[in-house]
Amino acid sequence: MPTTDPSADERASENVLQASTLALTQELISRASVSPDDGGCQDLLTRRLSALGFDVEPMPFGDVTNFWAVRPGSSAGPILAFAGHTDVVPTGPINEWKTDPFTPVIEDGHIIGRGAADMKGSLAAMITGLERFLASHRQYAGALALLITSDEEADAINGTVKVMETLRSRGTHIDWCVVGEPSSSERLGDVIRVGRRGSLNASLTVTGQQGHVAYPNDAVNPIHVAAPAIAELTRTVWDNGSEYFPPTTMQISNMNAGTGATNIIPGTLTLAFNFRFSTESTQETLQSRTEAILDHHGLNYQIDWRLSGQPFITQGGRLIPAVQAALQQVANIDPELSTAGGTSDGRFIAPAGTEVVELGPCNATIHKVNERTRIEDLNILSRVYTDIMLRLLASR
Numbered sequence: 539m540p541t542t543d544p545s546a547d548e549r550a551s552e553n554v555l556q557a558s559t560l561a562l563t564q565e566l567i568s569r570a571s572v573s574p575d576d577g578g579c580q581d582l583l584t585r586r587l588s589a590l591g592f593d594v595e596p597m598p599f600g601d602v603t604n605f606w607a608v609r610p611g612s613s614a615g616p617i618l619a620f621a622g623h624t625d626v627v628p629t630g631p632i633n634e635w636k637t638d639p640f641t642p643v644i645e646d647g648h649i650i651g652r653g654a655a656d657m658k659g660s661l662a663a664m665i666t667g668l669e670r671f672l673a674s675h676r677q678y679a680g681a682l683a684l685l686i687t688s689d690e691e692a693d694a695i696n697g698t699v700k701v702m703e704t705l706r707s708r709g710t711h712i713d714w715c716v717v718g719e720p721s722s723s724e725r726l727g728d729v730i731r732v733g734r735r736g737s738l739n740a741s742l743t744v745t746g747q748q749g750h751v752a753y754p755n756d757a758v759n760p761i762h763v764a765a766p767a768i769a770e771l772t773r774t775v776w777d778n779g780s781e782y783f784p785p786t787t788m789q790i791s792n793m794n795a796g797t798g799a800t801n802i803i804p805g806t807l808t809l810a811f812n813f814r815f816s817t818e819s820t821q822e823t824l825q826s827r828t829e830a831i832l833d834h835h836g837l838n839y840q841i842d843w844r845l846s847g848q849p850f851i852t853q854g855g856r857l858i859p860a861v862q863a864a865l866q867q868v869a870n871i872d873p874e875l876s877t878a879g880g881t882s883d884g885r886f887i888a889p890a891g892t893e894v895v896e897l898g899p900c901n902a903t904i905h906k907v908n909e910r911t912r913i914e915d916l917n918i919l920s921r922v923y924t925d926i927m928l929r930l931l932a933s934r
């Protein structure tokens with residue numbers, strides 16, 4: 539009787555999965571899906587998930603395509619969800635791309651195209667990660683799930699936040715969520731995000747009185763009166779951060795005043811600024827401290843605040859140790875736990891009491907021209923995702 543070499547079998551099926559991860563990434567990139575357009579990406583994912591036994595429920599809101607997919611195991615238990623987005627940011631100057639952004643090209647072991655790193659490669663790795671897990675584990679406790687949106691890069695109004703509201707209204711609680719955002723820096727898995735800073739926007743208008751530069755006594759120059767207040771805002775230490783968060787920062791993004799004429803004192807000055815804040819500050823403390831500074835300098839002003847995300851942090855629980863162990867096992871790497879970077883849809887998932895970790899490819903080229911990701915990184919990512927499923931769901 540011929541003996542089968544299990545390792546040869548394993549190698550063969552691993553080769554199939556690797557080819558599949560690459561092919562799916564290519565198919566997703568070639569479906570142009572600039573926010574909030576999904577470009578047919580979710581149909582493709584739905585077909586793959588249905589074939590794996592997932593119940594895929596479309597959850598469109600407004601012009602945004604979303605779905606929630608669940609595959610219950612053989613007994614009740616916790617829900618492990620993977621979350622991501624099929625939309626991408628615009629291409630930017632098309633003539634600076636070496637290749638067409640929506641025609642995936644392979645070069646030097648990388649795949650190039652809009653969304654290669656953020657985050658169509660992660661979506662492909664999630665699908666093949668699930669295929670690998672389910673090939674050997676049809677029986678498990680709990681449920682596997684996917685939460686996919688096409689509105690992460692734009693307004694984020696009709697995407698993850700609405701799906702989470704729907705799940706909450708049904709009493710569905712996600713225990714663990716792995717978000718496929720490109721968290722890595724130099725090497726796949728060298729950084730995972732276990733939280734994110736909050737983001738608070740301010741739009742300030744300082745009103746003076748327009749006049750002739752030759753007659754300053756008959757005018758109030760809003761630039762002159764605002765300057766000391768702006769200086770104080772930029773010097774202020776808002777907090778010192780914490781074990782998990784860097785100190786809160788404030789950055790001015792826009793400042794406008796003046797008519798263009800050289801002989802007119804302008805009537806108003808507008809300023810836009812943003813706080814990226816740690817859990818040591820709150821929206822309320824930042825607003826009241828800012829307004830106290832403006833009041834102290836006697837400004838005549840109007841300020842409008844817009845919160846785009848509360849800070850969140852995952853501590854304790856089983857998810858972070860499972861992700862750390864999976865990265866150690868598959869990639870022999872010990873990840874840095876970080877809360878840096880921009881906001882992500884994790885901000886809408888964590889408030890439900892869900893443990894959230896972001897783990898995805900290297901982020902050096904995201905949102906840039908010639909976005910790319912290393913093909914081998916996607917293979918590692920797919921295996922790490924499977925390993926996380928094994929650690930959290932497979933019965934031991």
Ligand SMILES: [Zn+2]
Binds near residue numbers: 657690719720
């Ligand atoms: Zn992204």
